[in-house]
Amino acid sequence: MEFLTDKAQPVNRKPMTFWERIYLINIFIGMWITLKHFFKKKVTVRYPEVERQFSENYRGMHILNRDEEGRENCTACGLCALACPAEAITMEAAERLPGEEHLYREEKYAARYEINMLRCIFCGLCEEACPKDAVYLSQSVVPASYKRKNFIYTKEDLLIPFPKKETKE
Numbered sequence: 001m002e003f004l005t006d007k008a009q010p011v012n013r014k015p016m017t018f019w020e021r022i023y024l025i026n027i028f029i030g031m032w033i034t035l036k037h038f039f040k041k042k043v044t045v046r047y048p049e050v051e052r053q054f055s056e057n058y059r060g061m062h063i064l065n066r067d068e069e070g071r072e073n074c075t076a077c078g079l080c081a082l083a084c085p086a087e088a089i090t091m092e093a094a095e096r097l098p099g100e101e102h103l104y105r106e107e108k109y110a111a112r113y114e115i116n117m118l119r120c121i122f123c124g125l126c127e128e129a130c131p132k133d134a135v136y137l138s139q140s141v142v143p144a145s146y147k148r149k150n151f152i153y154t155k156e157d158l159l160i161p162f163p164k165k166e167t168k169e
């Protein structure tokens with residue numbers, strides 16, 4: 001018989017012995033493995049009552065940052081969206097109008113800024129690409145939901161009320 005690859009294995013059609021047919025030995029082996037795990041250190045925690053400490057490098061949900069005067073840092077330059085390998089970021093730019101200087105730091109701002117958390121792979125490239133210290137990945141976990149639309153985070157969801165103190169090196 002000719003095989004397409006050298007990985008093909010012929011099926012073993014040998015009749016089962018008496019001990020193989022009653023499965024007792026395999027059941028005892030399985031129970032022995034289960035019993036051994038009773039006395040081992042647990043690898044799971046009782047989430048959500050118990051939460052694991054994340055590593056300092058953990059990348060969770062995004063935040064949009066403000067400056068010291070509370071103005072939005074983002075200038076809608078689009079670099080984060082361009083850097084995003086998952087195409088998770090969508091934005092629309094708008095021009096700052098006279099009298100809006102207390103809201104937006106630069107002459108352009110993001111009138112719409114959305115991140116699709118279902119697409120995001122939390123790689124942090126958007127944070128790296130941003131020249132304005134505007135987008136960061138926080139340590140918060142994106143909450144679970146049964147609805148897809150709940151994973152589209154808008155600018156209002158992402159903007160933090162106070163400026164993030166830590167700056168990138």
Ligand code: SF4
Pocket residue numbers: 080083084085086087088089115119120121122123124125126127
């Ligand atoms: S963390 Fe990565 S995948 Fe998620 S929005 Fe930023 S660049 Fe895109």
Ligand code: SF4
Pocket residue numbers: 073074075076077078079080081091110129130131132133134135
């Ligand atoms: S978050 Fe940063 S990189 Fe993205 S559009 Fe705003 S200023 Fe540009």
